[in-house]
Amino acid sequence: MHKLVLIRHGESTWNLENRFTGWTDVPLTDTGVAQAREAGRLLKAAGYEFDVAYTSVLKRAIWTLWHCLDTMERTWLPVVKDWRLNERHYGALQGLNKADMAKQYGDQQVLIWRRSYDTPPPVLDAADPRGQRQDPRYAKLAPEQVPLTECLKDTVARVLPFWNEELAPAIKSGQRLVIAAHGNSIRALVKYLDGISDADIVGLNIPNGIPLVYELDDELKPIRSYYLGDPEAAAKAAAAVANQGKKA
Ligand code: 3PG
Numbered sequence: 001m002h003k004l005v006l007i008r009h010g011e012s013t014w015n016l017e018n019r020f021t022g023w024t025d026v027p028l029t030d031t032g033v034a035q036a037r038e039a040g041r042l043l044k045a046a047g048y049e050f051d052v053a054y055t056s057v058l059k060r061a062i063w064t065l066w067h068c069l070d071t072m073e074r075t076w077l078p079v080v081k082d083w084r085l086n087e088r089h090y091g092a093l094q095g096l097n098k099a100d101m102a103k104q105y106g107d108q109q110v111l112i113w114r115r116s117y118d119t120p121p122p123v124l125d126a127a128d129p130r131g132q133r134q135d136p137r138y139a140k141l142a143p144e145q146v147p148l149t150e151c152l153k154d155t156v157a158r159v160l161p162f163w164n165e166e167l168a169p170a171i172k173s174g175q176r177l178v179i180a181a182h183g184n185s186i187r188a189l190v191k192y193l194d195g196i197s198d199a200d201i202v203g204l205n206i207p208n209g210i211p212l213v214y215e216l217d218d219e220l221k222p223i224r225s226y227y228l229g230d231p232e233a234a235a236k237a238a239a240a241v242a243n244q245g246k247k248a
Pocket residue numbers: 019020021022023087090114182183184241244245
């Protein structure tokens with residue numbers, strides 16, 4: 001049996017301001033740091049050990065991982081950072097307030113932008129300064145690999161090759177992995193692991209900073225999965241994420 005731990009980053013400044021973030025590189029709030037440290041405390045108390053850690057190239061996930069590992073006294077672990085674990089690109093919505101958009105376009109439209117499997121948010125203009133095509137961290141990618149918007153299906157299309165090429169072989173070889181990532185890159189992984197349908201994935205929300213444990217068989221099929229800590233608190237936090245896209 002293998003154990004895989006997924007952690008969505010702690011609260012970011014734009015989570016606090018309720019703004020669509022995507023590939024915008026915003027920091028953690030003090031609450032976000034505390035959530036990451038609490039995740040480390042829970043993992044340490046339950047006796048978790050890891051061989052390698054993975055994260056995105058966005059600082060809210062990188063710092064979440066660091067604070068978590070620091071609390072576990074495991075900052076010496078190897079860390080792999082890969083853009084394919086980045087948040088879903090939120091296109092022209094990046095920077096805009098989620099509740100304001102719901103007031104303007106309605107809760108249903110915002111739900112489609114946030115949670116539908118295959119309807120992407122409006123495309124960001126390639127010349128828009130909010131885009132990432134000039135960002136040196138993506139210099140090795142072809143310009144068209146740096147998205148101007150993504151639906152979850154697009155995110156699955158980059159997360160899944162990373163799973164198949166790197167994460168799954170590492171787990172199968174016996175390495176114990178912790179992955180600090182984002183709401184929608186984790187939704188992409190969970191959709192794949194649990195075989196959730198395109199329709200049902202709309203209802204899945206990932207709370208900030210709570211370790212999500214997968215127990216996997218030798219074929220990496222889930223035996224069970226659960227949040228560490230208080231399950232009611234995790235369910236409440238997931239419901240709060242769902243409500244971020246509603247008129248205040
Ligand atoms: C963002 O990118 O805005 C959030 O981190 C995830 O947002 P969502 O829950 O609205 O998809």
